[in-house]
Amino acid sequence: MPADNVTIYQPDKQLHMGFWAVWKEMFVELARSRELIWRLFLRDFSAKYKQSLLGVSWAAINPLITVGVFVFLNRSGVMNIQTADVPYPVFALLGLTIWVVFSKGLAACTSSIVSAGSMVVKINFPKISLVIAAMGQAIVELLVRIGLTIVVFIIFGVMPSGMALLFPLLILPIFFLALGLGFFLALLAGLFRDTVNLVTLLTTYLLFLMPVVYPPPESGILGIINQWNPLSIIIVSCREAVLYGSIPNLGGYMWSSIFCLVVFLISWRLFHLVETKIPERI
Amino acid sequence: MSDDIVVRATNVSKKFCRSLKHVMLYGAKDIGRNIVGLSSRSEILRDGEFWAVDNVSFELRRGETLGIIGPNGSGKSTLLKMLNGIFMPDKGKIEIKGRVGALIEVGAGFHPMLSGRENVYINGAILGMSKKEIDKKFDEIVAFADIGDFIDAPVKHYSSGMYARLGFAVAAHVEPEILLVDEVLSVGDYKFQQKALNKILKLGEEGVATILVTHALHTVRFMCLRAICLYKGEMICDGDSNKTIQAFQTKMNQEVTVNLKGLLNQGSNEVEITNVELFDKDRKKCSVFKSSDSMIIGVEYFAKNKVLNPVIQFGVVRDDNLPCFCGNTEMSKIKIESIEDKGYFEVKVNKVMLTSGKYAVVVIIFDRSMASPYGANFMGEFIVQSDYPRTGKSCPTFMVDYEWLAY
Numbered sequence: 001m002p003a004d005n006v007t008i009y010q011p012d013k014q015l016h017m018g019f020w021a022v023w024k025e026m027f028v029e030l031a032r033s034r035e036l037i038w039r040l041f042l043r044d045f046s047a048k049y050k051q052s053l054l055g056v057s058w059a060a061i062n063p064l065i066t067v068g069v070f071v072f073l074n075r076s077g078v079m080n081i082q083t084a085d086v087p088y089p090v091f092a093l094l095g096l097t098i099w100v101v102f103s104k105g106l107a108a109c110t111s112s113i114v115s116a117g118s119m120v121v122k123i124n125f126p127k128i129s130l131v132i133a134a135m136g137q138a139i140v141e142l143l144v145r146i147g148l149t150i151v152v153f154i155i156f157g158v159m160p161s162g163m164a165l166l167f168p169l170l171i172l173p174i175f176f177l178a179l180g181l182g183f184f185l186a187l188l189a190g191l192f193r194d195t196v197n198l199v200t201l202l203t204t205y206l207l208f209l210m211p212v213v214y215p216p217p218e219s220g221i222l223g224i225i226n227q228w229n230p231l232s233i234i235i236v237s238c239r240e241a242v243l244y245g246s247i248p249n250l251g252g253y254m255w256s257s258i259f260c261l262v263v264f265l266i267s268w269r270l271f272h273l274v275e276t277k278i279p280e281r282i
Numbered sequence: 283m284s285d286d287i288v289v290r291a292t293n294v295s296k297k298f299c300r301s302l303k304h305v306m307l308y309g310a311k312d313i314g315r316n317i318v319g320l321s322s323r324s325e326i327l328r329d330g331e332f333w334a335v336d337n338v339s340f341e342l343r344r345g346e347t348l349g350i351i352g353p354n355g356s357g358k359s360t361l362l363k364m365l366n367g368i369f370m371p372d373k374g375k376i377e378i379k380g381r382v383g384a385l386i387e388v389g390a391g392f393h394p395m396l397s398g399r400e401n402v403y404i405n406g407a408i409l410g411m412s413k414k415e416i417d418k419k420f421d422e423i424v425a426f427a428d429i430g431d432f433i434d435a436p437v438k439h440y441s442s443g444m445y446a447r448l449g450f451a452v453a454a455h456v457e458p459e460i461l462l463v464d465e466v467l468s469v470g471d472y473k474f475q476q477k478a479l480n481k482i483l484k485l486g487e488e489g490v491a492t493i494l495v496t497h498a499l500h501t502v503r504f505m506c507l508r509a510i511c512l513y514k515g516e517m518i519c520d521g522d523s524n525k526t527i528q529a530f531q532t533k534m535n536q537e538v539t540v541n542l543k544g545l546l547n548q549g550s551n552e553v554e555i556t557n558v559e560l561f562d563k564d565r566k567k568c569s570v571f572k573s574s575d576s577m578i579i580g581v582e583y584f585a586k587n588k589v590l591n592p593v594i595q596f597g598v599v600r601d602d603n604l605p606c607f608c609g610n611t612e613m614s615k616i617k618i619e620s621i622e623d624k625g626y627f628e629v630k631v632n633k634v635m636l637t638s639g640k641y642a643v644v645v646i647i648f649d650r651s652m653a654s655p656y657g658a659n660f661m662g663e664f665i666v667q668s669d670y671p672r673t674g675k676s677c678p679t680f681m682v683d684y685e686w687l688a689y
Contacts, residue, residue, distance in 0.1 A: 009367055009376040012321045039407035047395045050436075122390035124367040124382075125408050191309045274313045276370045277322075279363075280298070281309045 109182025
């Protein structure tokens with residue numbers, strides 16, 4: 001039996017492997033799963049819109065209504081959000097565009113393994129592909145919202161800065177954060193179904209607690225939280241880069257990005273270590 | 283390890299948990315231990331856990347077809363899932379050489395809203411094929427599945443047979459070196475089953491090792507030279523498939539007889555069949571016959587009340603529950619006025635004509651319309667030893683009376 005061709009299954013296999021050997025195994029698995037990730041993404045995408053009249057436009061309708069509600073609340077004086085030199089709809093929509101990567105990504109990743117249910121129990125394939133493919137849905141929403149944002153920018157005659165071109169790069173940390181937390185939550189959902197509900201609830205209310213549709217407050221409890229919350233820092237930085245062409249809190253942005261990457265790597269490794277325990281618990 | 287061994291299981295065990303609460307608790311504990319780098323100590327049985335597969339070891343060579351049999355809940359599917367890597371063993375070690383094609387359930391991973399074509403690509407990718415490989419095999423897959431124009435219809439509109447055919451077609455074209463099949467062929471019709479079995483045999487000739495989990499003992503007899511039998515997680519037999527089937531039957535015998543009795547005793551019990559005995563042509567008690575022998579079945583009964591115009595039927599059932607033949611007084615145009623109290627009848631089978639195997643005689647006494655039995659019994663087990671050369675693969679049921687007219 002030549003060793004390279006042989007798969008070995010035994011308990012606690014990874015515990016007997018070296019630290020770097022596990023990383024290597026993880027990257028090899030990821031590289032091998034590219035095709036599968038793409039297929040699973042296509043499957044979810046086309047199945048989602050197959051029997052719907054409006055199809056992908058739902059991805060645009062959703063933020064339009066959310067922004068509409070906030071604009072209405074702002075105009076009618078219930079809320080009073082001051083956004084200096086940018087029209088409020090532009091400001092809010094840009095915030096929601098950044099936010100969707102986190103909220104949609106987290107929700108999709110969390111339920112990815114549980115909703116694949118029977119497949120996970122009956123076929124052996126890299127489960128990581130399910131989680132990453134779920135992230136694809138967040139990308140679709142992001143693209144649609146970027147298109148929508150461009151339209152709204154034109155309507156209100158706002159000129160974004162040149163740094164707007166870096167936008168896809170700047171929100172990358174949010175991807176890693178969502179995917180990282182998604183790995184962890186997908187595992188947790190495999191054990192406790194409550195996780196899926198909890199994440200839906202959390203992302204809904206986090207929207208109000210983070211400076212997504214309003215500028216970050218300077219003082220108060222919310223001000224302090226936002227000062228130290230990596231996600232808030234990245235959201236604010238991304239928006240400021242698009243609108244004004246500069247990131248005032250560049251140091252904060254850098255540290256937050258590193259934080260996101262570390263969360264991603266730790267969660268990925270964790271996922272890799274325990275994914276074999278998931279099918280028997282589903 | 284010699285070169286042509288492709289699967290080796292060494293003392294493999296797997297434990298499961300009975301209650302869902304424990305599943306969550308233990309799961310969280312195990313995962314927690316793994317996260318901090320501790321072993322999950324899976325070899326220890328905790329409260330509420332049991333061994334679903336217990337200390338199973340075997341080897342499989344290239345081109346070999348191994349049957350796994352056993353009653354429900356004996357651990358067959360769990361073992362197969364471990365071989366596929368879906369479950370990790372809690373004890374022991376599994377070594378697999380080469381690409382594994384697994385059919386734990388046909389069409390697992392099919393999305394009901396998508397067309398057959400889309401699902402072939404998705405399923406192929408899940409089973410580890412690249413797009414190029416699927417492109418190359420696509421026509422072959424569709425031809426094998428035999429679903430024609432339906433390939434572009436959503437699979438939710440498929441019949442269950444079409445669903446199964448497409449699922450099997452994809453998995454069989456993955457070009458595996460090891461094929462794991464779990465009781466999936468029973469979905470399709472006879473024609474498809476034959477096609478699927480033939481495909482497995484053909485793959486076997488090409489060197490693919492197959493593990494077949496099934497309840498259809500005749501399939502094991504036909505497909506596998508070797509079989510293992512699991513009983514409550516333990517392997518009770520490993521060897522020639524006929525030997526293993528016999529071991530399985532011996533283990534199950536008590537239960538089977540009881541079950542059949544329960545089934546047959548649905549009659550009104552007005553007539554009790556008290557004894558069935560088998561004799562050879564010299565009227566000596568006998569339980570081993572040759573295909574060309576004659577057999578006399580003697581039946582004693584006891585009718586509590588007088589029964590008018592009963593029909594007496596006898597039949598022979600093989601050990602895998604295949605009904606072989608039967609006869610009754612109605613077919614022979616014999617009219618019985620009535621039976622009462624103790625009585626006895628006898629029927630002679632002129633030629634047994636069966637091939638080697640274990641059989642049993644079923645006797646039923648019906649009412650005139652043959653709608654409800656007065657009484658029935660499953661007795662008189664016998665063995666047939668035929669001269670038919672056993673190759674292990676093909677095994678006909680009957681040896682008919684024939685002669686060559688020209689040669």
